[in-house]
Amino acid sequence: MGVLTVYIVKRVLLVLPTLIGVITMIFFLVRILPGDPTHLLAGEQASPEIIERLKAEFGLDRPIYEQYILYLKSVLTLDFGTSYRTYTPVIVEIMSRFPNTVILALSAMLIAIFAGIALGIVSALRVGSVIDRAVIIFTSIYVSMPVFWLGLLLIYFFAVQLKILPAGGIGSPAHVILPSLALSHTPLSYIARITRESILETLSQEHVRLAIARGLPLRSILIN
Template identity: 40%
Template structure:
């Protein structure tokens, strides 16, 4: 097992190099002079030259990249143009709120999606199956900002059951986490249904029924474990979508977080902050998928020997 984990970690190294290269090139791919873009109306010749030296743009590109990677390894992602504070400090300040929202959304999406997929699979080609798949289609098709506004209108303004504004406790987290989780739950429901139906057609299921095992025993003990293997992978892949959706949800619900910080930084043309946010988000996504990959090996031991 140790060799399997080491192999997965080694395979992540080229991905991390690619991530640092892409985030580094973000600044240099900006049309025109990135310093002029950051300064905007304050782009005097003196200010441009000062910031060019401050950010090291007067050095060769490969030297800038190596310096960027070395600084990132030491936890230095530069300073925000807008706040003059270290970017990493700014990200760490708002990260707990986004982590709480994303974790809640993953939990809601997993519970609702897997349950809906199981319900649809066990009622194949019946009215429950058709209704569930119709809801799945709605969940996938509805934009996150629209579902966020709909939830606010229904549960906060009309029924006055849940608050809109961010705050402490679980109640302020319910509406944004449900809005964020809806598309992911729909995808998980579809994958769970397809995976269960595929497993139910296999020989070992017919053997289990031939031995006189009950439907619940066959489903929970034998089928579900094998059917959830691809679902685990999908959950890891959905983390990226949830982090992207957090930008919209945090803005609609006025929640502090990385998404809202990113929008503010983009509006302020704060390229160092945008670069740092992109790097942190990419590293989180890579780390989560590495953990899912390792977990996949525990769930399906056959993976270790491939």
């Protein structure tokens, strides 16, 4: 068994207790919340017979430990049951939103990669300058800002004040910009810092300094 395989196995074994803990916490948090999902599904005017039938259908009439075992079994087999709110399979609810989630994730990733690399290159090539310090300060603030707070700021400036981007919804590329910017802030900052440090480390190597001294264009050095 290779070193990489051993590492992956160890990481999976470490993740499993955390995953089970999160699943368990979600299960019991839902159970201790006030209200009855069967009343939500059937309506406040539903008869006791309908309520009992729904409880039996969803397994809510069983002891809590049986519900927990069934819950674990369903999660492990990717059977997420039926939504209490819409009375449709949860997997259908997930898949109906999955394309938009993929679009949002890819958009945020592309922004983080291209903007992060660009900022890192500019910062490294202007090391010690005002631009370099501005990039460092910007990425430090950007990475430390909570995503919900950044999202509110983006909505306030671009949607409320400037009115150039929509505050919510879906349907056009413009709707993706603000949430993508909010989600890209952490990876963008890390990519910018890593790019900057990598370029500075490369430029400090002896053969690179010698190439620069001989007049080789810096662009060619960075590309190669």
